[in-house]
Amino acid sequence: MQNLVNSWFSVVLAVVFASVAVWCFVPQENDGAIIRYTKYALGVNFAVSSYMLVGPPIVIETDLSWMGMAGFSSGPFIVLDNSWDWPDYVLRHEYQHFCQQAILTPLVSGVLSKVSLFINLIIYRDWHEAYINTWHERDAREHEEDGFEFDYIGGK
Numbered sequence: 724m725q726n727l728v729n730s731w732f733s734v735v736l737a738v739v740f741a742s743v744a745v746w747c748f749v750p751q752e753n754d755g756a757i758i759r760y761t762k763y764a765l766g767v768n769f770a771v772s773s774y775m776l777v778g779p780p781i782v783i784e785t786d787l788s789w790m791g792m793a794g795f796s797s798g799p800f801i802v803l804d805n806s807w808d809w810p811d812y813v814l815r816h817e818y819q820h821f822c823q824q825a826i827l828t829p830l831v832s833g834v835l836s837k838v839s840l841f842i843n844l845i846i847y848r849d850w851h852e853a854y855i856n857t858w859h860e861r862d863a864r865e866h867e868e869d870g871f872e873f874d875y876i877g878g879k
């Protein structure tokens with residue numbers, strides 16, 4: 724996946740996703756409780772993606788050493804471990820996950836990464852190999868050294 728975020732394509736997609744979000748939040752007369760709350764959840768999903776397609780990620784630095792992670796990306800947030808002086812490629816790697824979620828929406832991106840992990844567990848029969856070979860991780864690794872510059876809120 725190339726850097727489609729903050730391109731003309733992402734502006735168009737952001738408008739489409741925002742429209743879907745608005746539709747989800749407008750209650751319909753015949754919607755029961757389950758349909759109504761499902762649509763609210765989908766509305767949040769599309770609204771978050773709409774922001775991510777045109778807005779900067781929000782970087783939060785905190786101690787993640789207890790989790791054994793350099794960082795992770797969730798919706799508009801990129802969380803990085805502040806217990807070490809993280810190199811730029813760590814932020815770039817997590818930004819690629821941000822882009823994946825912006826375009827696929829957090830919900831679809833999350834489901835696809837779980838399906839990909841499950842299939843890889845059958846293929847590799849090893850948790851680490853399965854994880855690092857998911858499409859999401861391969862895509863993020865391919866871009867982490869590409870020198871792409873982007874704006875973000877917070878961080879160092």
Ligand SMILES: [Zn+2]
Pocket residue numbers: 816820859860863
């Ligand atoms: Zn990753």
